[in-house]
Amino acid sequence: MRALFAGLVVAASLAFADIAPPEKAPPEPAPAPAVVEPAPAPAPAPQHPMGIEKAVGSGVIQGGWEYVYACYALAVIGVLGYGASLFVRRPKEQAS
Amino acid sequence: MSALAVEAIDISKRFGARWAISRLSFSLAQGRSLLLTGHNGSGKTTLLRIISTAAFPTAGTLKVLGFDSKKERDSLRPSVALVSHASFHYEDLTAAQNLLLSAKFLGVKDPASSVKELLERMGLSSRADSAVRQFSAGMRKRLAIARLLMKAPKVALLDEPFGELDPAGSLQMEQLIRDLQAQGTSVVLATHLIEQGLSLTQERLHLEGGRKVSPT
Amino acid sequence: MPASIPLLLLLALAVMVVVHVVVPKTRPILWKVSAALGLVMLGLLMYLGMFYAPPEAFMSNVGRILYVHVPYIWMAFIAFLMNVGCAFAYLMKKSWVTDALAESSAEVGVLFGAVGVAMGSIWARPTWGVWWDWDPRLISTTVMLLSYVGYLALRSFTEDPERRATWSAAVGILSGVSLPITYYSVRWWNSLHQVQSSTASVDKTMGSVLLWGLVTLLCFLFPFIVKRYEIARARQTAAMELPPLEAPRPEAA
Amino acid sequence: MTPKISLLTAAWLVLKKDWQIEWRTRARLTALIFFSGATLLLFSFAMGPDVTSLRAHAHGYLWLGLLFASVLSLGESFRIESENQALTGLVLTPVEPRAIFIGKVLGNASMLFALSLVLLPITIGLYDVDLTRVPHLLLLVLFLGTLGISAPGTVYSAISANARARDVMLPLLLFPVLVPLLLAAASATKLTFQPDPQDQLGSWLKLLIAFDLIYLSVGFLVFPKIAEED
Numbered sequence: 001m002r003a004l005f006a007g008l009v010v011a012a013s014l015a016f017a018d019i020a021p022p023e024k025a026p027p028e029p030a031p032a033p034a035v036v037e038p039a040p041a042p043a044p045a046p047q048h049p050m051g052i053e054k055a056v057g058s059g060v061i062q063g064g065w066e067y068v069y070a071c072y073a074l075a076v077i078g079v080l081g082y083g084a085s086l087f088v089r090r091p092k093e094q095a096s
Numbered sequence: 097m098s099a100l101a102v103e104a105i106d107i108s109k110r111f112g113a114r115w116a117i118s119r120l121s122f123s124l125a126q127g128r129s130l131l132l133t134g135h136n137g138s139g140k141t142t143l144l145r146i147i148s149t150a151a152f153p154t155a156g157t158l159k160v161l162g163f164d165s166k167k168e169r170d171s172l173r174p175s176v177a178l179v180s181h182a183s184f185h186y187e188d189l190t191a192a193q194n195l196l197l198s199a200k201f202l203g204v205k206d207p208a209s210s211v212k213e214l215l216e217r218m219g220l221s222s223r224a225d226s227a228v229r230q231f232s233a234g235m236r237k238r239l240a241i242a243r244l245l246m247k248a249p250k251v252a253l254l255d256e257p258f259g260e261l262d263p264a265g266s267l268q269m270e271q272l273i274r275d276l277q278a279q280g281t282s283v284v285l286a287t288h289l290i291e292q293g294l295s296l297t298q299e300r301l302h303l304e305g306g307r308k309v310s311p312t
Numbered sequence: 313m314p315a316s317i318p319l320l321l322l323l324a325l326a327v328m329v330v331v332h333v334v335v336p337k338t339r340p341i342l343w344k345v346s347a348a349l350g351l352v353m354l355g356l357l358m359y360l361g362m363f364y365a366p367p368e369a370f371m372s373n374v375g376r377i378l379y380v381h382v383p384y385i386w387m388a389f390i391a392f393l394m395n396v397g398c399a400f401a402y403l404m405k406k407s408w409v410t411d412a413l414a415e416s417s418a419e420v421g422v423l424f425g426a427v428g429v430a431m432g433s434i435w436a437r438p439t440w441g442v443w444w445d446w447d448p449r450l451i452s453t454t455v456m457l458l459s460y461v462g463y464l465a466l467r468s469f470t471e472d473p474e475r476r477a478t479w480s481a482a483v484g485i486l487s488g489v490s491l492p493i494t495y496y497s498v499r500w501w502n503s504l505h506q507v508q509s510s511t512a513s514v515d516k517t518m519g520s521v522l523l524w525g526l527v528t529l530l531c532f533l534f535p536f537i538v539k540r541y542e543i544a545r546a547r548q549t550a551a552m553e554l555p556p557l558e559a560p561r562p563e564a565a
Numbered sequence: 566m567t568p569k570i571s572l573l574t575a576a577w578l579v580l581k582k583d584w585q586i587e588w589r590t591r592a593r594l595t596a597l598i599f600f601s602g603a604t605l606l607l608f609s610f611a612m613g614p615d616v617t618s619l620r621a622h623a624h625g626y627l628w629l630g631l632l633f634a635s636v637l638s639l640g641e642s643f644r645i646e647s648e649n650q651a652l653t654g655l656v657l658t659p660v661e662p663r664a665i666f667i668g669k670v671l672g673n674a675s676m677l678f679a680l681s682l683v684l685l686p687i688t689i690g691l692y693d694v695d696l697t698r699v700p701h702l703l704l705l706v707l708f709l710g711t712l713g714i715s716a717p718g719t720v721y722s723a724i725s726a727n728a729r730a731r732d733v734m735l736p737l738l739l740f741p742v743l744v745p746l747l748l749a750a751a752s753a754t755k756l757t758f759q760p761d762p763q764d765q766l767g768s769w770l771k772l773l774i775a776f777d778l779i780y781l782s783v784g785f786l787v788f789p790k791i792a793e794e795d
Contacts, residue, residue: 072361079532182654183649184651465734469734474794497772
């Protein structure tokens with residue numbers, strides 16, 4: 001029975017390992033749409049670390065600070081809120 | 097192998113936060129029979145389920161026929177059988193199909209004829225081909241007993257065997273229990289009919305709130 | 313800021329975790345130290361992420377979400393990995409410790425995962441123009457989250473502690489197994505559908521700020537799991553004390 | 566004492582018993598067929614009368630219909646077992662829990678496979694798809710897909726049959742796990758309905774096989790732990 005099971009596992013992993021090709025098979029013969037070079041092209045405006053509005057060219061997302069604020073607020077709320085909930089649910093015997 | 101049919105060493109069983117069995121110890125010699133008494137909810141059914149390996153003690157050790165009920169359940173199971181409130185039958189199969197199924201699982205030789213014989217013995221031949229769903233409570237109990245007899249266990253556990261039976265059926269049940277005992281089977285009987293129970297058994301265990309107490 | 317500072321803090325945290333496990337005496341203190349460190353680091357992360365780190369090349373300032381989003385998701389992964397480990401351990405050998413750890417890691421993981429996915433959705437809006445996309449990481453993380461929500465629901469709907477432990481261990485394992493399969497199948501599905509994928513080059517400062525964020529949240533992950541574990545243990549022992557040897561005296565009528 | 570009958574014999578008996586019960590309760594089966602047929606019909610109502618778009622998405626509707634039906638069918642399959650505690654009765658008989666797993670998986674899979682066969686003509690009628698391109702591969706996809714639904718489904722329905730709120734519990738637990746299966750099965754089915762210029766059907770089939778094998782083996786390991794108290 002164990003041998004059968006081991007066989008099943010091996011067969012499963014083999015079958016799974018064999019699932020590589022999809023990325024090799026190109027979805028379309030045409031080359032992928034302009035992959036940006038990994039070379040860290042000189043950042044658009046290192047001299048304006050905060051004044052992005054002046055430095056942006058086309059293709060770069062402008063503004064969006066409200067999204068950033070929302071996420072950072074969420075980060076703080078998540079941690080503090082869960083901490084508070086743990087405090088509320090703390091076991092009665094020990095006051096922690 | 098010890099000569100004890102059942103040996104409970106300080107067993108407890110918890111359901112959620114409630115203790116159905118608390119610190120229970122007792123033993124039953126092979127071939128002797130035990131009467132279990134107690135009010136509803138005193139732990140009789142739970143105890144029978146534990147002995148039958150349908151459940152396992154939360155704490156403590158239970159040995160049935162010398163096998164640890166938890167660790168050696170596979171070796172133990174062919175030798176114990178339980179007739180309980182839950183009849184273990186498939187409602188949508190016929191009586192004969194249900195019995196035939198357990199016969200095949202048990203590896204009985206010539207299952208068809210032994211099924212027929214048992215149905216006849218339990219007086220169910222005429223309804224052999226109707227679905228269990230249409231059975232009355234008494235007929236279900238008879239079918240459950242037939243299933244127990246098919247297994248021919250060394251320890252038979254009967255939960256309220258006289259409930260739902262008419263007087264004639266009750267007498268027949270008594271005879272069946274005596275037949276089982278004559279074959280050397282230990283019978284553990286849980287019933288409210290104390291007089292009837294005492295006439296069939298040699299020992300008695302009274303439970304109250306999951307604990308062993310002397311009967312009053 | 314060089315990457316060595318968060319690395320040193322990470323090392324300190326790792327030492328704390330090891331000491332916490334090995335020396336029981338230190339347990340009441342160390343989680344507080346870790347949480348306090350986490351709070352300080354979280355405050356600094358606000359500054360580091362929003363102002364110190366340079367804007368990202370393509371996403372400019374929106375890219376700053378990276379420093380909180382990625383750590384959150386990672387914490388969820390760590391917690392779920394721990395859950396699967398505990399589930400395996402429980403099925404191998406029954407133990408209330410692994411059961412409680414499984415419960416605590418699942419809940420903490422769902423918290424971090426839910427916040428992380430919400431952040432990802434907010435981030436997707438300005439970058440992809442939609443709140444949701446067929447990104448394999450997005451899908452697989454959400455699926456993972458859903459399966460652990462199911463896991464927690466099952467736990468809360470089962471009263472018997474032993475059944476709950478066994479069943480949830482089984483569910484934990486099946487969920488854990490499903491995760492890599494989901495990831496690969498969605499990625500594969502995706503590669504056939506050519507959905508854009510964003511690969512951002514990460515420069516050195518960005519890397520160290522990201523590392524800072526990871527260590528910050530690790531500082532919270534540790535006390536969260538510890539405290540949630542204590543809650544789970546307390547519930548278990550409340551339900552599981554052996555019955556007293558003496559029978560309770562019946563009340564005189 | 567060792568069990569008198571082998572694992573596979575016991576599994577076969579369990580499977581046969583499931584078929585017997587299904588045959589004796591044909592009305593339930595009919596209701597299931599009408600339910601999934603109605604689901605498919607509702608999809609076509611919801612999407613409007615655009616035949617081209619219906620045809621383009623027929624594979625998705627087919628698998629969603631099967632998925633919804635599978636929740637009912639799996640739940641029913643373990644409701645039978647928990648009625649009168651029949652599953653406990655089997656374990657005490659004794660029947661090896663692993664044999665019960667194999668039997669129940671095959672029972673559920675055969676039920677869903679039969680259902681999918683019944684749904685095929687309905688998809689033709691409603692969505693005007695062409696089933697005749699590679700019928701043998703379509704059958705293979707349906708078989709692997711339904712087997713993949715029932716392998717984790719058997720484990721989860723055994724759990725949820727005894728839990729509170731079982732009707733919500735089963736889909737809540739099962740659907741996330743089935744996401745890859747749904748993707749693979751729907752994509753593969755699509756490629757049997759429509760031309761497959763890039764020859765991707767094979768890779769989807771491989772994913773289906775892998776999914777089935779993984780969940781069969783995991784379920785095989787895990788099921789005994791939940792079939793009886795430990």
